[in-house]
Amino acid sequence: MPAQYRIRLSIDEQQQLKDLIHQTKVAKHKRIHAQILLCLDENGPKLTELQTSQTCGVSTKTVQRTRKRCVLEGLDIAVNSKFNGIARPRKLQGEQQAALTALACSTPPEGHSRWTLQLLADRMVELEHVNSISHQTIGRGVKKNELKPWQKKEWCIPKKANAEFVCAMERVLDVYQQPHDPNRPLICMDESSKQHTLEVRTPLPMKPGQPLKYDNEYERNGVSSLFMFFAPLEGWRHIEVTDSRTACDWAHQIKQLVDVHFPKADVIRLVMDNLNTHTPASLYKAFEPGEAHRLASKLEIIYTPKHGSWLNMAEIELSILSRQCLSRRIPDQAALKSEIEAWESQRNGVESKMEWRFTTEDARVKLKKLYPTIKSE
Numbered sequence: 001m002p003a004q005y006r007i008r009l010s011i012d013e014q015q016q017l018k019d020l021i022h023q024t025k026v027a028k029h030k031r032i033h034a035q036i037l038l039c040l041d042e043n044g045p046k047l048t049e050l051q052t053s054q055t056c057g058v059s060t061k062t063v064q065r066t067r068k069r070c071v072l073e074g075l076d077i078a079v080n081s082k083f084n085g086i087a088r089p090r091k092l093q094g095e096q097q098a099a100l101t102a103l104a105c106s107t108p109p110e111g112h113s114r115w116t117l118q119l120l121a122d123r124m125v126e127l128e129h130v131n132s133i134s135h136q137t138i139g140r141g142v143k144k145n146e147l148k149p150w151q152k153k154e155w156c157i158p159k160k161a162n163a164e165f166v167c168a169m170e171r172v173l174d175v176y177q178q179p180h181d182p183n184r185p186l187i188c189m190d191e192s193s194k195q196h197t198l199e200v201r202t203p204l205p206m207k208p209g210q211p212l213k214y215d216n217e218y219e220r221n222g223v224s225s226l227f228m229f230f231a232p233l234e235g236w237r238h239i240e241v242t243d244s245r246t247a248c249d250w251a252h253q254i255k256q257l258v259d260v261h262f263p264k265a266d267v268i269r270l271v272m273d274n275l276n277t278h279t280p281a282s283l284y285k286a287f288e289p290g291e292a293h294r295l296a297s298k299l300e301i302i303y304t305p306k307h308g309s310w311l312n313m314a315e316i317e318l319s320i321l322s323r324q325c326l327s328r329r330i331p332d333q334a335a336l337k338s339e340i341e342a343w344e345s346q347r348n349g350v351e352s353k354m355e356w357r358f359t360t361e362d363a364r365v366k367l368k369k370l371y372p373t374i375k376s377e
Helices: 011-021 028-040 049-056 060-073 075-080 094-104 117-126 135-141 163-177 247-261 280-286 289-297 313-326 333-349 360-366
Strands: 186-199 218-231 236-242 268-272 299-303
Touching: 011 028, 011 075, 028 049, 028 060, 028 075, 049 060, 060 075, 094 117, 094 135, 117 135, 163 268, 163 299, 163 360, 186 313, 186 333, 218 247, 218 313, 218 333, 236 247, 236 333, 247 280, 247 289, 268 313, 280 289, 289 299, 313 333
Parallel strands: 186 268, 268 299
Antiparallel strands: 186 218, 218 236
């Protein structure tokens, strides 16, 4: 740093900065700038810029800018101005970083197949490694995965100028824009499956610098079916694990939805894919006519269009379940139920909702090619 930017504080200025640092109600950036100037003072500690940055927890550029501003614009401006900003730690240091690494290599909580950034942040606070921390800071503290160019993304691509598609799509989007009504709850429903696999060899545990290693050979142990019911406005979801997904299985799930989960609802607005089992006729296959009619009268069914399952919010919630809980080998149905129950309890406990922002007006602009062209006479 040039000689003209040297800091020489008088005794009164030194005392003024020390008093500022010890005040209880003072902006953090003012306290940081006061500490920087005291460290650089040639009549005091006379630390180097690197030593000052380490002592005050800021970058060397912040130290340089504070020094320059003090000399050119005065002590008060250098202390009070937010021009320099505060350099926040970009990553955890020392024991905190080691604790984060060990935590990320440990077994994830029940109901999760892997650690998420938010789970790591919450657990770091619970274990008192830090007082508070954001998931962004956790993200900077863990090693990011490299891009995998061999991966491909599967997508549902509808036909162009498809009147049937846009008609069903707009009906779904209109329902999503309706306000919350406890008497007419909005429920999104979707189905999936999970194959059970048994390990044929004992996996090798994690070690420093080495991930968990498991053999690519496994033993199939059957398949379980999943019924996902998701109420995006209530922040509620329920996943039922069954042996199959027949029309009767669906009918019994609907009865549970009507009589157990939403018994006080006048009508349930049910958004789901247009499958051959997802019809009121399935209710008549499983129950007596009177019971089937009663259940059917409780439903207002809204079907997503073919090749438009992405419009079903339950499919998004199933994707979250798959990434957070099911992306691993699960040996049997009992273990699957236990893990899903833990995941479901955690998600419902925080009432994790979904905010849908894609409207009919957006669709008519962004998906214009899907709308038939009307020729004027």
